[in-house]
Amino acid sequence: MPNRLALSVIPLTIVMVALLLWIANRGVPAPESVTPDFGAINDVKTKKRTFFNYLLPLVQRSNNNISTGASERFWRSAERLEDKIGR
Numbered sequence: 107m108p109n110r111l112a113l114s115v116i117p118l119t120i121v122m123v124a125l126l127l128w129i130a131n132r133g134v135p136a137p138e139s140v141t142p143d144f145g146a147i148n149d150v151k152t153k154k155r156t157f158f159n160y161l162l163p164l165v166q167r168s169n170n171n172i173s174t175g176a177s178e179r180f181w182r183s184a185e186r187l188e189d190k191i192g193r
Contacts (some may be wrong), residue, residue, distance in 0.1 A: 125183055126180045129180050130168060142160055172176070
C-alpha cells in the first residue's frame with residue numbers, strides 16, 4: 107500500500123509545481139534587452155559574465171514577483187485544490 111500512496115502523491119506534486127510556475131511567470135513582461143550573441147564570444151570567462159549579467163535582471167524580477175504575493179496565491183490555490191480532491 108505505501109507504493110500506491112506514493113504514486114498518488116506524484117501527480118499532485120507535478121500539478122502543484124506547474125501551478126507555481128504558471129503563477130510566478132504570469133504577467134512577466136518580455137525582457138527589454140536583446141539576447142546577447144553567446145556564440146560570438148570566444149572567451150569562456152567573458153561568456154559566463156555576459157550570460158549572468160543578461161540573466162540576473164530576469165531572475166530578480168521573477169523573485170520579486172514571487173515575494174510580492176505569488177507564493178501566497180499559490181498556497182491558496184493549492185488549498186482549494188486539496189479541498190476539491192478531498193484531503
